[in-house]
Amino acid sequence: MTNQYIENLLFYFVVSPVIIAVILYLSGANRFTRIVALLAQSTLFYFTLQNFLYVSHTNNVISSPVGGYYGFMGIVLVADMLSSMFIMLTAFIFLIATFYSFSANHSPLFWLLKFLWQASLIGIFLSGDFFNIFVLTEIATIVVTVLIMYERKNRNMYDGMIYLVISTIIVNFFVFGVGYLYRMTGTLDISLVSERVRYLYTSDLILPYALIMTFVGLKCALMPMYSWLPKAHGSKGAPSSVSAILSGLHIKSGLYLFLRFSDVFQNGGIDGSQIFLVLGIITALAGVIFAVSQTDIKLMLAYSTIAQVGLILVGLSIGDIDGYNYVGGLFHIANHAIFKACLFLGAGIISHYYHTRESTQIRGVFFEMPAISIAMILALLGIIGTPLFNGSISKYFLMSGTGWDTNIILNIVNLGTIIICIKFSAIFFGKKPNIRKKPLDIMSHGVILLLGVMCFLMGILGIQTINFLFGYSVYVNIAGYTEKAIIFFVSLMAGYVIYKAFLTKEGPAMKWIRTSEMGFRGMCFSMVAFFAFILIAVGFYN
Amino acid sequence: MNSIELISIIVFFLGLYGLLTNRNIVKTIVFASMMEVGIIMFWLSIGFTEGMVAPIVASMFEVDNYQVYISDPLPQALMITAIVIGISITAIKTIMFITLYRKFKTTDWDIAKIKSKEVSKEAIQKG
Numbered sequence: 001m002t003n004q005y006i007e008n009l010l011f012y013f014v015v016s017p018v019i020i021a022v023i024l025y026l027s028g029a030n031r032f033t034r035i036v037a038l039l040a041q042s043t044l045f046y047f048t049l050q051n052f053l054y055v056s057h058t059n060n061v062i063s064s065p066v067g068g069y070y071g072f073m074g075i076v077l078v079a080d081m082l083s084s085m086f087i088m089l090t091a092f093i094f095l096i097a098t099f100y101s102f103s104a105n106h107s108p109l110f111w112l113l114k115f116l117w118q119a120s121l122i123g124i125f126l127s128g129d130f131f132n133i134f135v136l137t138e139i140a141t142i143v144v145t146v147l148i149m150y151e152r153k154n155r156n157m158y159d160g161m162i163y164l165v166i167s168t169i170i171v172n173f174f175v176f177g178v179g180y181l182y183r184m185t186g187t188l189d190i191s192l193v194s195e196r197v198r199y200l201y202t203s204d205l206i207l208p209y210a211l212i213m214t215f216v217g218l219k220c221a222l223m224p225m226y227s228w229l230p231k232a233h234g235s236k237g238a239p240s241s242v243s244a245i246l247s248g249l250h251i252k253s254g255l256y257l258f259l260r261f262s263d264v265f266q267n268g269g270i271d272g273s274q275i276f277l278v279l280g281i282i283t284a285l286a287g288v289i290f291a292v293s294q295t296d297i298k299l300m301l302a303y304s305t306i307a308q309v310g311l312i313l314v315g316l317s318i319g320d321i322d323g324y325n326y327v328g329g330l331f332h333i334a335n336h337a338i339f340k341a342c343l344f345l346g347a348g349i350i351s352h353y354y355h356t357r358e359s360t361q362i363r364g365v366f367f368e369m370p371a372i373s374i375a376m377i378l379a380l381l382g383i384i385g386t387p388l389f390n391g392s393i394s395k396y397f398l399m400s401g402t403g404w405d406t407n408i409i410l411n412i413v414n415l416g417t418i419i420i421c422i423k424f425s426a427i428f429f430g431k432k433p434n435i436r437k438k439p440l441d442i443m444s445h446g447v448i449l450l451l452g453v454m455c456f457l458m459g460i461l462g463i464q465t466i467n468f469l470f471g472y473s474v475y476v477n478i479a480g481y482t483e484k485a486i487i488f489f490v491s492l493m494a495g496y497v498i499y500k501a502f503l504t505k506e507g508p509a510m511k512w513i514r515t516s517e518m519g520f521r522g523m524c525f526s527m528v529a530f531f532a533f534i535l536i537a538v539g540f541y542n
Numbered sequence: 543m544n545s546i547e548l549i550s551i552i553v554f555f556l557g558l559y560g561l562l563t564n565r566n567i568v569k570t571i572v573f574a575s576m577m578e579v580g581i582i583m584f585w586l587s588i589g590f591t592e593g594m595v596a597p598i599v600a601s602m603f604e605v606d607n608y609q610v611y612i613s614d615p616l617p618q619a620l621m622i623t624a625i626v627i628g629i630s631i632t633a634i635k636t637i638m639f640i641t642l643y644r645k646f647k648t649t650d651w652d653i654a655k656i657k658s659k660e661v662s663k664e665a666i667q668k669g
Contacts, residue, residue, distance in 0.1 A: 131620055131623075134624075135623065135627065138627050138631065142630075142631070142634060145634070145638075156658050156661060156662055157638060157641050157642040157645055157646075157658070158642065158646075158654050158655060158657075158658035159658065160638060161567075161635070161638050161639065161642055161654075164631075164634065164635060164638065165570065165571070165574065165635060168574060168631050168635075169561065169574050169577065172554075172574075172577045172578060172581055175581050175585075175624065176554065176580075176581050176584065179581065179584050179585050179588060179617075182585075182588060182617070183588045188616075188620075236662055517655065517659070519651055519652050519655050520565075520570065520651035520652075520655075521561075521562060521563075521564075521565065521651065524558075524561045524562050525562055528558065528562065
């Protein structure tokens with residue numbers, strides 16, 4: 001394998017899903033389409049793995065100019081360790097989703113959109129210039145809008161409309177910010193911009209920073225702007241595989257852009273890490289409160305995604321770039337993709353089986369579907385950070401070396417996550433319902449079990465996984481880990497007590513939180529407020 | 543700061559103001575397009591100052607024995623892309639609005655929200 005080979009490969013990572021999408025669309029809804037889709041996904045995963053292994057082994061940053069225009073003349077695709085990891089994760093989650101929806105006879109439109117979505121996500125992760133990110137984000141937005149209203153029977157136009165309008169308004173902020181950067185630096189290439197911003201005044205960069213970070217904040221569903229996420233993730237018309245990809249991957253594109261853009265602006269002297277630390281903490285706390293008050297199983301998972309993103313953001317913002325918190329944040333991205341995909345796919349099967357999504361009406365899943373229940377319980381144990389599971393490793397690194405105040409808040413967030421999971425796990429137990437058995441679908445059960453087992457394996461082999469995925473060699477301090485385990489078991493008991501004491505019956509406050517919902521103007525206002533907050537806070541710090 | 547740039551920023555924030563103050567779905571679609579127009583004007587103002595010539599033919603680099611500067615062609619090329627994307631997205635929004643109107647019989651965001659809640663409540667109970 002040579003650099004040249006990988007350079008060519010990068011181009012095909014973006015283009016080949018588009019070509020396959022068209023082929024699948026033309027071939028119609030039959031078994032052939034699904035087999036081709038599966039083969040294509042497997043091949044793509046194989047090549048992304050190959051790319052990742054090469055990049056991580058040689059530690060090269062491979063940049064491939066599209067169309068052969070060298071020297072910052074044209075569009076560049078860049079694969080470094082981080083973006084290679086992200087495209088490998090993309091290919092993996094899409095492969096899982098394809099296995100999951102193999103036996104459901106979806107229309108050719110579904111496959112077309114799914115592959116286009118994959119192409120645009122891989123494009124965002126590989127893109128080396130600002131304008132490409134804009135174009136690919138727009139494509140992804142349109143595709144997601146159609147996919148969350150895919151099931152015609154119970155689709156909700158309002159959810160799709162809100163998602164589309166809000167996402168396209170926020171992209172305007174991004175293009176505006178990029179325009180400022182272009183005016184000052186004369187280029188759109190991210191690496192070149194991050195070199196040239198060194199020679200600019202920091203005060204000139206505040207406005208583009210605020211504009212671009214508002215865009216990133218909405219993509220990550222940070223606190224005032226979270227409102228589109230539960231609509232998109234928990235929409236009634238969205239197939240479960242779409243929800244799983246949305247929660248596991250799509251939201252990570254926002255975090256990825258956050259990492260990339262903060263690097264750029266850090267060179268220019270703007271350090272927003274304190275601001276995003278605070279925002280991450282607020283997001284995590286609020287996400288937990290919202291999630292606890294939900295009764296719809298998909299919405300519980302969706303709001304818990306907001307909390308986990310806040311947690312990841314805290315990890316990425318604390319300390320310096322080589323710190324353990326940063327590694328913990330990165331590892332939590334991968335972990336969250338795995339266990340959230342598992343939970344959403346499992347929730348899809350359960351809600352299909354029980355014909356409802358109300359957690360109060362679903363009981364006795366463990367007796368009906370033992371395999372799925374075991375996988376989902378493994379994923380739940382991962383998300384709450386049970387010792388030896390993947391979440392515990394990433395949360396251990398995420399919290400290591402934080403001050404006592406941050407540490408306490410993060411432990412409260414974890415306690416909240418535990419309560420959510422206890423509330424969620426009530427569906428597994430209880431009386432067995434009287435429902436006619438449906439035939440077992442081996443493929444979808446298989447992938448959910450695989451994801452559940454991965455949650456456990458990535459915990460046991462946590463250090464090795466971090467070394468493999470991110471190239472950091474870290475070690476776990478046994479004393480610290482034991483302390484964390486003790487805190488975990490104490491908060492597990494506390495969570496159980498709190499759940500039994502206060503949360504088994506819905507109080508008026510919970511009902512208010514559950515039913516209150518931000519309207520369109522509220523969302524626009526929250527965007528403006530976020531923008532103003534970033535502008536003022538960055539101006540104050542610098 | 544030249545005048546085009548100033549106007550473009552004003553147009554952008556006028557669009558934002560319109561989004562904050564309107565409940566009508568069609569008007570919000572229009573105001574979102576207005577923000578886009580502001581951005582396109584802003585980008586076009588980047589590569590151009592008074593007295594520049596268009597980057598078309600090499601012989602126009604000197605006009606009447608005066609050295610003139612050519613304007614930057616890249617923003618214009620990019621903005622064509624942005625315009626195309628903007629048009630297609632406005633089209634999708636409009637089509638979706640028509641479908642939403644047929645179902646909910648309203649042009650108001652807040653009423654649509656209430657009606658969609660009722661619809662989703664039924665959908666949850668049905669599964």
